[in-house]
Amino acid sequence: MNVSVKNNDFDFSKYTLDTKIGAGKFGEVWVCRNNIFRRKEAIKRIRLDTSGNLQTQARLNLLEPRVLEYLKKSDYIVKVFDAGLNKELNEIFITMEYLPKGSVNNLLAKHGYLDIQTVLNIMKSLLKGLEYAHNLKILHLDIKPSNILIVNKNKYKLSDFGLFSIKRENGSADVDIIYDLHIPPEIFKARKASEQTDIYLAGITFYRLVNGDIVLRKQFDEWIKKGKYKYAVLNSKYPSRNIYRYHVPSCVRKIIKKAINVDPKKRYKDAAQMRRDIEKIKLDYDWRKSRDDDRLIVWNAHSDNKNNLKLICEKKINLLEQFWTIKLLKVNEKSGKENMVHEFSKDYVKERVLVKRLCEIFNNYF
Ligand SMILES: Nc1ncnc2c1ncn2[C@@H]1O[C@H](COP(=O)(O)OP(=O)(O)O)[C@@H](O)[C@H]1O
Numbered sequence: 001m002n003v004s005v006k007n008n009d010f011d012f013s014k015y016t017l018d019t020k021i022g023a024g025k026f027g028e029v030w031v032c033r034n035n036i037f038r039r040k041e042a043i044k045r046i047r048l049d050t051s052g053n054l055q056t057q058a059r060l061n062l063l064e065p066r067v068l069e070y071l072k073k074s075d076y077i078v079k080v081f082d083a084g085l086n087k088e089l090n091e092i093f094i095t096m097e098y099l100p101k102g103s104v105n106n107l108l109a110k111h112g113y114l115d116i117q118t119v120l121n122i123m124k125s126l127l128k129g130l131e132y133a134h135n136l137k138i139l140h141l142d143i144k145p146s147n148i149l150i151v152n153k154n155k156y157k158l159s160d161f162g163l164f165s166i167k168r169e170n171g172s173a174d175v176d177i178i179y180d181l182h183i184p185p186e187i188f189k190a191r192k193a194s195e196q197t198d199i200y201l202a203g204i205t206f207y208r209l210v211n212g213d214i215v216l217r218k219q220f221d222e223w224i225k226k227g228k229y230k231y232a233v234l235n236s237k238y239p240s241r242n243i244y245r246y247h248v249p250s251c252v253r254k255i256i257k258k259a260i261n262v263d264p265k266k267r268y269k270d271a272a273q274m275r276r277d278i279e280k281i282k283l284d285y286d287w288r289k290s291r292d293d294d295r296l297i298v299w300n301a302h303s304d305n306k307n308n309l310k311l312i313c314e315k316k317i318n319l320l321e322q323f324w325t326i327k328l329l330k331v332n333e334k335s336g337k338e339n340m341v342h343e344f345s346k347d348y349v350k351e352r353v354l355v356k357r358l359c360e361i362f363n364n365y366f
Pocket residue numbers: 021022023024025026027028029042044078096097098099100101102103105146147149159160162
């Protein structure tokens with residue numbers, strides 16, 4: 001793809017900058033006002049290195065808006081409005097639709113990890129955007145929470161095609177840079193990417209969203225410290241296929257496991273297939289944790305067609321040991337009356353068995 005920048009002088013005077021909403025390796029993103037159209041837009045500013053060749057840098061940085069323009073018919077990819085080089089400021093400007101709720105990373109930063117239904121909605125949108133791009137032979141290659149923008153709680157858009165690559169006839173694409181927290185095995189091996197590389201990145205994103213960043217980051221730091229990160233990625237040890245927050249149902253774990261298979265051929269054939277597996281998941285209960293301290297864990301589940309549930313885990317300490325009691329209650333939405341569904345721990349549960357029991361419960365009521 002070749003971009004000519006000769007007549008691309010970007011008229012920055014049309015815009016009034018408002019606030020900075022993002023800063024990355026390559027530049028900054030601001031909310032601005034388009035004074036001609038009288039609306040808010042997002043503007044990405046990429047400062048060029050004046051000691052280097054400006055034409056080359058401009059050409060490279062203008063590939064992103066060009067590919068966004070090419071993908072603009074998808075409702076699941078952020079819409080680009082304008083782009084160009086401003087030679088006076090030595091900056092590339094890219095204007096886009098402004099999504100005031102920001103990225104999924106904001107949600108993750110606020111809540112730690114996201115409830116399952118929200119994550120399923122995010123993944124469905126993400127995979128629709130990916131499917132569209134893949135049909136046009138565009139690989140995204142930088143799928144992560146900060147590159148998924150929120151439209152509303154049911155709809156999300158894929159953004160930041162800064163690292164995209166085009167698939168060639170032989171079926172693979174070259175890769176320059178990739179985000180270090182999730183380098184796919186095939187990139188470690190040969191720096192060659194395919195649709196399955198995006199599927200892998202979508203799988204890791206899925207894992208991050210249900211578990212929270214800490215769960216992945218901790219494993220990453222440990223493998224890096226041991227100097228065995230590459231080994232761990234190539235041998236299905238990073239991320240751990242067994243470490244999950246206990247409320248994550250096994251149907252979700254199964255999809256992630258398939259998406260992040262070390263062998264690209266064993267992953268989902270395409271984004272649509274992965275999306276269809278996600279669409280098959282019907283959640284009856286929307287579980288939210290309302291309390292978690294040293295002695296008491298409480299989860300509440302809302303259901304549209306069944307009774308609401310409440311799960312209470314209490315730590316008991318006697319002279320000799322500590323154990324947990326687990327109670328599952330049915331809650332009448334109108335009266336607030338609670339009835340015991342099951343007391344899992346007439347035979348008290350030891351600390352290490354607690355997680356296993358909770359996994360079982362969440363797998364029965366999801
Ligand atoms: N169109 C937009 N609307 C709202 N926020 C945006 C928009 N584009 C980017 N952002 C915010 O700015 C951040 C960085 O933008 P991004 O395009 O991912 O640039 P970078 O290449 O620096 O990662 C995003 O994570 C998001 O929080």
